[in-house]
Amino acid sequence: MSTQQSTGLLLQGVTAGYRNRRVIEGFDLPALPPGTLLGLLGQNAAGKSTLLRGIAGLGRASGTIALDGVSLPALSAARRAALVGYLPQSLPSPSPLVAYEAVLSACRAVRGDLSHAQAEAAIARAFQNLGITHLALRRMSELSGGQRQMVGLAQVMVREPKLLLLDEPTSALDLRWQLSVVQAVRDAVRASGAIGIVAIHDINLAIRACDQVAVLAKGRLLAAGPPAQVVTPDVLAESFGVASRVEACSQGVPVVLVDRALSVV
Amino acid sequence: MSGQGLAAAPAPDSLAAGYAGFVRRRFMLLGLLAVALLLALLADIATGPAQLSLGTVVSGLIDPASLPRPIQVILWNVRLPYAIMAVLVGASLGLSGAEMQTVLNNPLASPFTLGVSAAATLGASLVIVMGVGPLGLPQHIAVPIGAFAFAAGASVLVQAMARMRGTGVDTVVLFGIALVFALNAAVALLQFIADAETLQQIVFWGMGSLARATWPKIAVVAIVLALCLPFSMMGVWKMTALRAGEAQAESLGIDTARLRLVVMLRASLLAATAVAFVGTIGFVGLVGPHMARLLLGEDHRFFLPGAALAGALVLSLASIASKMLVPGLIIPVGIVTSLVGVPLFLALLFGKGRGQ
Numbered sequence: 282m283s284t285q286q287s288t289g290l291l292l293q294g295v296t297a298g299y300r301n302r303r304v305i306e307g308f309d310l311p312a313l314p315p316g317t318l319l320g321l322l323g324q325n326a327a328g329k330s331t332l333l334r335g336i337a338g339l340g341r342a343s344g345t346i347a348l349d350g351v352s353l354p355a356l357s358a359a360r361r362a363a364l365v366g367y368l369p370q371s372l373p374s375p376s377p378l379v380a381y382e383a384v385l386s387a388c389r390a391v392r393g394d395l396s397h398a399q400a401e402a403a404i405a406r407a408f409q410n411l412g413i414t415h416l417a418l419r420r421m422s423e424l425s426g427g428q429r430q431m432v433g434l435a436q437v438m439v440r441e442p443k444l445l446l447l448d449e450p451t452s453a454l455d456l457r458w459q460l461s462v463v464q465a466v467r468d469a470v471r472a473s474g475a476i477g478i479v480a481i482h483d484i485n486l487a488i489r490a491c492d493q494v495a496v497l498a499k500g501r502l503l504a505a506g507p508p509a510q511v512v513t514p515d516v517l518a519e520s521f522g523v524a525s526r527v528e529a530c531s532q533g534v535p536v537v538l539v540d541r542a543l544s545v546v
Numbered sequence: 547m548s549g550q551g552l553a554a555a556p557a558p559d560s561l562a563a564g565y566a567g568f569v570r571r572r573f574m575l576l577g578l579l580a581v582a583l584l585l586a587l588l589a590d591i592a593t594g595p596a597q598l599s600l601g602t603v604v605s606g607l608i609d610p611a612s613l614p615r616p617i618q619v620i621l622w623n624v625r626l627p628y629a630i631m632a633v634l635v636g637a638s639l640g641l642s643g644a645e646m647q648t649v650l651n652n653p654l655a656s657p658f659t660l661g662v663s664a665a666a667t668l669g670a671s672l673v674i675v676m677g678v679g680p681l682g683l684p685q686h687i688a689v690p691i692g693a694f695a696f697a698a699g700a701s702v703l704v705q706a707m708a709r710m711r712g713t714g715v716d717t718v719v720l721f722g723i724a725l726v727f728a729l730n731a732a733v734a735l736l737q738f739i740a741d742a743e744t745l746q747q748i749v750f751w752g753m754g755s756l757a758r759a760t761w762p763k764i765a766v767v768a769i770v771l772a773l774c775l776p777f778s779m780m781g782v783w784k785m786t787a788l789r790a791g792e793a794q795a796e797s798l799g800i801d802t803a804r805l806r807l808v809v810m811l812r813a814s815l816l817a818a819t820a821v822a823f824v825g826t827i828g829f830v831g832l833v834g835p836h837m838a839r840l841l842l843g844e845d846h847r848f849f850l851p852g853a854a855l856a857g858a859l860v861l862s863l864a865s866i867a868s869k870m871l872v873p874g875l876i877i878p879v880g881i882v883t884s885l886v887g888v889p890l891f892l893a894l895l896f897g898k899g900r901g902q
Contacts, residue, residue, distance in 0.1 A: 337797065339797065358799040359799050361799060362797070362798055366797070369791075369793035369794060369796070370793075371793045372791070373790050373791040373794055374651075374789065374792075376789045376790065376844055377839060378789050378790055378844045378845065379565075379568065379843060379845075381561070381565045382786060382843070382844075383787075383789075383794075385565075386783050386784075386787040386845075387790070387794070387798055389783040390784055390787045390798045390800060391798050391799060401561075402562075404562070405561045405562060408561060414561060417561055417564070417565070418561075418564050418568065421790070433791070436794060436798075
């Protein structure tokens with residue numbers, strides 16, 4: 282431990298899963314420095330959600346999980362929740378709550394240290410950064426699924442956590458909002474020196490937006506590093522079971538083109 | 547995101563101000579509910595076979611010695627206990643139902659649908675049929691004790707179910723409803739084997755009545771409510787966060803399983819105490835919370851006190867109606883509650899529907 286760098290996120294030998302089933306085993310990731318946005322790729326049931334829940338302290342996990350030199354499993358649930366913001370894959374309920382109240386309660390339940398004015402400012406900032414200020418005073422029951430997903434993200438962002446764990450934050454969003462959400466997360470991570478891990482299905486979005494990507498396959502880390510190095514036809518064939526090409530677009534950004542599904546071995 | 551005009555969007559710095567408007571309106575509505583309850587309480591005290599004027603009621607409350615002795619007795623020994631019991635029981639059931647609906651994430655959850663009321667009826671019926679209470683206690687004490695014991699037992703049973711692994715919250719509600727049927731069957735069996743006089747007592751208990759109110763009983767209900775309410779209010783942020791989604795609440799570090807257990811025990815204690823003294827008054831615990839939700843939304847800072855006030859108001863109005871429907875006769879309040887509450891509830895529901 283003492284030889285490791287003390288800032289950033291360190292994941293070593295992480296095992297995560299359920300009471301009688303390990304989903305993730307021996308997960309080692311090169312230390313992530315502050316300000317990094319990591320895209321977590323992998324097919325369905327590869328263990329993305331299990332890994333994120335394990336890091337967040339919501340599922341069973343063992344191994345080294347340290348943020349800025351502090352071991353997260355050693356913290357109380359409240360301390361951990363103040364440092365780590367986890368966005369679940371499920372959308373917030375369509376309740377009669379006003380969106381502002383959903384975010385306010387998230388802020389109040391975790392950040393008891395904020396004054397009234399500080400909390401108000403943090404809430405206004407969260408809505409503004411995500412570009413959903415116009416939704417703030419509407420009932421959740423009147424919002425679309427995508428809009429509720431944005432409010433759910435605002436619930437996480439308002440706490441200004443040092444580690445953001447987002448489980449498919451763009452699953453219910455259209456093209457424009459997918460981009461603006463990912464941009465908002467990246468800006469927030471860079472501005473505050475936080476670390477973000479985003480489980481995401483859109484590989485091209487991950488390549489454009491993330492500083493690094495990690496590819497999971499069957500509970501193990503297949504590859505990790507800068508997107509241009511990691512996302513290769515070989516890796517995609519092994520992780521997703523697809524035949525694909527990675528070509529440079531007219532702007533020089535690598536683009537993944539998927540040709541066909543490979544037959545299951 | 548969709549067709550939302552930007553003109554309607556508040557500027558970021560005015561967002562807090564915009565929300566402050568919501569909060570102000572909710573405080574105002576809470577205040578209105580409280581005023582309505584106070585008026586209903588005074589009217590309830592004034593209503594009865596010997597009609598008292600509002601002035602008499604107020605002066606008699608401030609200075610009992612100013613009234614002639616018989617009026618004094620009517621006011622302090624008959625009217626006031628009934629009226630205050632109505633308010634306390636209504637508030638307890640309203641608060642209890644609101645908390646149950648939130649932690650079980652089900653709009654049909656209430657002390658009535660989860661078997662608390664039905665269990666109390668069975669407990670009371672058993673004591674009535676056996677004739678004497680445990681330890682030879684007089685019946686007016688033994689019946690509430692039996693009712694409370696069974697109501698608490700039913701709550702523990704529902705809890706045990708909720709704690710069993712793999713049981714979802716919807717299963718808990720289904721289990722409660724199944725329990726209601728089983729308990730009702732047991733009561734029916736008791737009624738079938740009971741003699742005519744005992745049968746009458748059981749049926750009358752089941753109708754729910756404020757006529758059993760005495761000051762010591764009022765004190766018990768008041769103390770339980772006073773003990774539970776602060777704990778309810780301490781958890782308002784967690785409860786509000788839970789309404790935004792269970793997974794979301796868990797990610798905030800809220801132990802939702804523990805929250806559910808603690809809240810259900812507290813809500814059951816409230817409901818069991820209330821129904822032990824007055825019998826089956828089912829409707830209030832279900833509809834009080836819905837009225838509060840329609841008026842105040844689900845921010846639990848307003849929703850919980852609102853549900854208590856709405857429950858108290860409904861039962862207070864029902865108490866007035868129970869004395870006015872048939873002159874010279876007090877109809878059991880459990881019967882009247884639904885008759886008064888349903889139109890009030892429908893008016894709110896339809897009024898809200900038109901507004902949207």
